[in-house]
Amino acid sequence: MENKVCRVALIGRPNVGKSTLLNNILKYNLSIVTNVAQTTRDLIKGIYTDKNYQIIFYDTPGIHKGLIYYLKD
Ligand SMILES: Nc1nc2c(ncn2[C@@H]2O[C@H](COP(=O)(O)OP(=O)(O)OP(=O)(O)O)[C@@H](O)[C@H]2O)c(=O)[nH]1
Ligand SMILES: [Mg+2]
Numbered sequence: 001m002e003n004k005v006c007r008v009a010l011i012g013r014p015n016v017g018k019s020t021l022l023n024n025i026l027k028y029n030l031s032i033v034t035n036v037a038q039t040t041r042d043l044i045k046g047i048y049t050d051k052n053y054q055i056i057f058y059d060t061p062g063i064h065k066g067l068i069y070y071l072k073d
Contacts, residue, residue, distance in 0.1 A: 013062055
């Protein structure tokens with residue numbers, strides 16, 4: 001069977017559990033989890049591997065209101 005790869009970006013407001021979700025999917029503590037908003041500052045890549053497919057997850061710093069306002073100016 002042909003192997004398949006897809007990419008998933010975890011995007012959302014700070015402190016909503018993006019890194020927790022990634023760690024639970026991978027069953028590995030890859031990305032730092034704290035109760036402090038904006039803990040993830042850089043793009044973290046984690047690869048879930050199954051028999052016939054791989055999913056590349058991108059844990060992101062998320063979406064910040066300040067940045068959106070900045071881009072509009
Ligand atoms: N009650 C509850 N708390 C959660 C859940 N998922 C994550 N948390 C908690 O929420 C806090 C933030 O979790 P993170 O995974 O660091 O959140 P994040 O979206 O990656 O945060 P940033 O990297 O700062 O944007 C931690 O204290 C987690 O333990 C959940 O499903 N339920
Ligand atoms: Mg995070």
